[in-house]
Amino acid sequence: MKAMQLNRMAPLRDNPCPLSFVEIPEPKPALGEVLLRVRACGVCHTELDEIEGRLPPARLPMVLGHEIVGEVIERGQGVTQHQIGDRVGVGWIHHSTGDDDENLSPEFRATGKDVDGGYAEFMTVPAAYAHPIPNGLSDIEAAPLLCAGAIGYRALRLTGIENGEPLGLMGFGGSGHLVLQLARHVYPDSPVFVFARSEATHQFARELGATWAGHTNDAPPEELQAIIDTTPAWMPVVAGLHCLRPGGRLVINAIRKEQDDQSSLLNLSYHEDLWMEKEIKSVANITARDIREFLQIAGEIPLQPTVETYSLEEANRALLELKEGTVRGAKVLVMSK
Numbered sequence: 001m002k003a004m005q006l007n008r009m010a011p012l013r014d015n016p017c018p019l020s021f022v023e024i025p026e027p028k029p030a031l032g033e034v035l036l037r038v039r040a041c042g043v044c045h046t047e048l049d050e051i052e053g054r055l056p057p058a059r060l061p062m063v064l065g066h067e068i069v070g071e072v073i074e075r076g077q078g079v080t081q082h083q084i085g086d087r088v089g090v091g092w093i094h095h096s097t098g099d100d101d102e103n104l105s106p107e108f109r110a111t112g113k114d115v116d117g118g119y120a121e122f123m124t125v126p127a128a129y130a131h132p133i134p135n136g137l138s139d140i141e142a143a144p145l146l147c148a149g150a151i152g153y154r155a156l157r158l159t160g161i162e163n164g165e166p167l168g169l170m171g172f173g174g175s176g177h178l179v180l181q182l183a184r185h186v187y188p189d190s191p192v193f194v195f196a197r198s199e200a201t202h203q204f205a206r207e208l209g210a211t212w213a214g215h216t217n218d219a220p221p222e223e224l225q226a227i228i229d230t231t232p233a234w235m236p237v238v239a240g241l242h243c244l245r246p247g248g249r250l251v252i253n254a255i256r257k258e259q260d261d262q263s264s265l266l267n268l269s270y271h272e273d274l275w276m277e278k279e280i281k282s283v284a285n286i287t288a289r290d291i292r293e294f295l296q297i298a299g300e301i302p303l304q305p306t307v308e309t310y311s312l313e314e315a316n317r318a319l320l321e322l323k324e325g326t327v328r329g330a331k332v333l334v335m336s337k
Contacts, residue, residue, distance in 0.1 A: 134299025
């Protein structure tokens with residue numbers, strides 16, 4: 001089968017084409033697994049963390065990709081919950097314990113990090129972690145929901161906000177633009193304030209219903225009960241804490257932070273930014289429950305990701321644009337393009 005494979009880790013500036021287009025054997029489903037023909041796979045910032053060594057894969061070479069929509073084409077022994085031809089999605093969680101806190105378990109294994117992922121024509125996954133895709137969502141629309149959307153759903157739950165309380169979004173890429181639409185559905189009376197670097201992104205946020213959009217260091221019109229940070233940088237952490245109400249919570253939705261601006265933490269003031277019982281909470285991975293619940297809600301809304309598509313062979317270009325450019329929505333590899 002055709003695949004885009006990571007063979008070594010290095011900064012993208014030194015290695016702008018980190019993935020090799022290769023032919024590798026087609027996998028076979030083991031006991032309890034299904035074999036998927038991959039239709040589409042989203043491109044996530046976590047792949048940059050893997051490529052650049054902040055989140056090293058369990059082995060090399062590795063096929064990356066964890067926002068996967070595929071068709072079941074073969075069932076391993078013991079599989080009963082999926083039929084041949086079913087359309088399913090696979091997220092960052094490839095398998096774990098099945099418990100409510102399986103995202104924290106040492107048994108957690110990540111798609112495209114611990115096992116080969118979706119930058120390929122085929123992949124295998126335990127049947128319990130292949131999630132039915134709502135009929136109203138196309139392959140391209142569904143792909144970014146498997147991580148950017150579902151992890152955004154988890155982050156939104158972890159804010160603990162109630163309807164009517166103001167919410168902030170630091171960063172407005174693949175995850176942020178989905179969380180905004182989700183928040184407007186779940187908390188219709190909560191104003192949403194978006195912090196981002198470019199004027200074009202501010203306009204995009206307003207088009208999707210943001211109450212206010214400004215630069216990362218701008219002061220919003222009111223203090224916020226919660227902020228979700230989806231950026232790879234440290235400066236938004238400091239800026240976000242400064243914008244919180246007393247008792248507010250900053251939820252950091254990132255597996256790793258880059259080190260370029262880590263010195264920004266020296267600008268943190270305990271009295272102004274942390275005192276008055278403000279909280280910082282991280283998002284660690286994702287559970288199968290998160291994905292199942294979120295996909296159901298996404299189908300009901302229905303959630304409409306803004307997507308730019310690429311062929312499998314164009315994965316390096318998509319990653320480089322994600323690293324260097326302004327992202328409007330999400331990026332998705334389409335296998336048949």
